[in-house]
Amino acid sequence: MKEQHIIEVNKDICIGCSLCKNDCPVNNIIIKDKKSVIKNQDCIKCGHCVTICPTKAITMTGFDEPPIEFTKQHTLDSNELLMAIKSRRTIRKFKNKEVTSEIIEQIIESGRFTPSAKNAQDVSYIVLGDDKSKYEEIAVKFFRRIKPIVSLWMKDAKEVTIDDNFFFKKAPIAIMVVTKDKISGSLAASNMSLMAESYGLGVLYSGFFTSVVNNLPKLRKHLNLKSKGHVVTTLVLGYPDVKYRRTAQKEIANVRYL
Structure with a gap:
């Protein structure tokens, strides 16, 4: 985490119910004199104690926004979700239609609230909009140069035409997911793609562009990517200009029950 956060207990309203103590994943809370006590401030700051407290006695400093109160338990329809997953396709043809900033913010919000390893919250996002063609141009030139080499170990590459829109397919938006931890970044990207599709957007995971960014210093410089900034994936987003009619x-899944 970038900011320092302090866990505080308001003993005037703490009822000593032990819910926070029992739910703490690092055993950092004790009950003393019927009140919750934080052992130290070196925990992972997961926020479980804040979210489970029935009296809002536990708070955490250093955030720009308060927790969102639940008015109901939010659940997903399992059949609808499964069909949404089954019907997903990689989209490579997009309509010439803008994606609003409100939708982009919601997509990033779904990534922000995705759990990260040790609650590091070290996933960041680079949104490529109207100027993305200049980054694509650099990547295309590089990829054209290395195509003969790539074709030696990737047979399909021989048949691929690298045109000027090879990476972004004329989509209006691309979002780069950046983090040192690949698992955290992948989980965030997965939630982001589901959120995008809930708005009727199509998604392309541009592995080729991601590989170029991670290996081409010139492009990294243009994107102002620091040396430790690893791009986990690039989500190319837009309204699909193609309709798929079946899964x-x-x-069959390879499953072992032990």
Whole structure:
């Protein structure tokens, strides 16, 4: 985490119910004199104690916004969710239609609230909008140069045409997910793509652009990426200009029950 956060207990309203103590994943809370006591401030600051307290006696400093109160328990329809997953396709044809800033903010918000390893919250995002063609141009030139080499170990690459829109497919938006931890970044990207699709957007995971960014110093410099900034994936987003009518067939899952 970038900021320092202090966990505080308001003993005037703490009822000593032990909910926070029992739910703390690092055993950092004790009950003393029927009140919650934080052992030290070196925990992972996961916020479980804040979210579970029935009297709002536990708070955490250093955030720009208060916790959101739940008026109900939010659940997803399991059948609808499964069909949404089954019907997902990688989109490579996009309409010439703008994606609003409000939708982009919601997509990033779904990434922000995705759990991260040790609650590091070290995932960041680079939104490529109207000026993304200049970054794509650099990547295209590089990829054209290395295509003969790539074709030696990737047979499909021989048949690929690298045009000027090879990476972003004329989509209006691309979002780069940046973090040192690949798992945290991948989880965030997965939630972001689901959120994008809930708005009717199509998604392309541009692995090629991601690889170029991580290996081309010139492009990293243009994107102002620091040396430790690893791009986990690039989500290319826009309204799809293609309609799929049925699911793609998949092989049976390889599962072992022990």
